[in-house]
Amino acid sequence: MKKNGIRDSGLGIRVSAASIVAAAIGIGAAAQPPGQLGYDDTPMQPGGRWHIHDGKRPQPPVVTPGVKNADPVPPPSDATVLIGTRDDLGAWQMTDGAPATWTMKGGVVETGKGLMRTKAEFTDFQLHVEFATPTTVKGDGQGRGNSGVFLLGKFEVQVLDSYNNPTYPDGQAAAMYGQHPPLVNASRPPGEWQTYDIVFTAPRFAQARLDKPAIATVFHNSVVVHNGDAFWGPTANRKIDPYTPDTAKGPITLQDHGNPVWYRNVWIRPIADRESAGR
Numbered sequence: 001m002k003k004n005g006i007r008d009s010g011l012g013i014r015v016s017a018a019s020i021v022a023a024a025i026g027i028g029a030a031a032q033p034p035g036q037l038g039y040d041d042t043p044m045q046p047g048g049r050w051h052i053h054d055g056k057r058p059q060p061p062v063v064t065p066g067v068k069n070a071d072p073v074p075p076p077s078d079a080t081v082l083i084g085t086r087d088d089l090g091a092w093q094m095t096d097g098a099p100a101t102w103t104m105k106g107g108v109v110e111t112g113k114g115l116m117r118t119k120a121e122f123t124d125f126q127l128h129v130e131f132a133t134p135t136t137v138k139g140d141g142q143g144r145g146n147s148g149v150f151l152l153g154k155f156e157v158q159v160l161d162s163y164n165n166p167t168y169p170d171g172q173a174a175a176m177y178g179q180h181p182p183l184v185n186a187s188r189p190p191g192e193w194q195t196y197d198i199v200f201t202a203p204r205f206a207q208a209r210l211d212k213p214a215i216a217t218v219f220h221n222s223v224v225v226h227n228g229d230a231f232w233g234p235t236a237n238r239k240i241d242p243y244t245p246d247t248a249k250g251p252i253t254l255q256d257h258g259n260p261v262w263y264r265n266v267w268i269r270p271i272a273d274r275e276s277a278g279r
């Protein structure tokens, strides 16, 4: 048992095994050459000056957040609680439709094998997520505390231990993965609870063509890191994926990237637009 009730016994074995597997099949940052922070052989970002996962892109300035997040942030009365205080994963399933297999103890969920998604689907919402990476640091770059919060199952806000852990900026903690680095690096140290507060507007389509892109405003430990930024499409590793109409709604999905990460106190408030709400 470590501080904040986070268990991390035996994690080194899991991390090592996952890193070996990732390297063997060439996924994620594990496939990049040793000592290289990012990539320069990937497509250019749309309208931008940088390659996807460009290691030469400036690192976001480090900001020490004022909050310490020692206690969970209580959900508002109208929130839908996705991970609460009872050890109950009834709101979740695996992405293949099987019952949720990640483990939950004492209100804390540990990442397991395979991605876990909510049964419910959403469009526009306010989402609160609390997460922690292992106190005992193993691995580096993309191999340290990697998970992710996939909005609508398609748009990843990266989860990573980005405390003194350089990686390509569009892949660090709170990045809109592969697209926009966070404005600043507001990461707390490994083992400490951290928060994401995300306001998300789903993409809109007209006659199956994109009308408006998905928009996200993100606070990391109460520090704004994205201010109404647009996703140019679903997030992806080392490539650009186009919008398709099936990205208009979807679940909240938590990523298994082979690293142990913990989640607690996850809640969501669907947002009605003013017009349809009649206000």
Ligand code: MG
Pocket: 146, 147, 148, 156, 158, 159, 255, 257
């Ligand atoms: Mg990830």
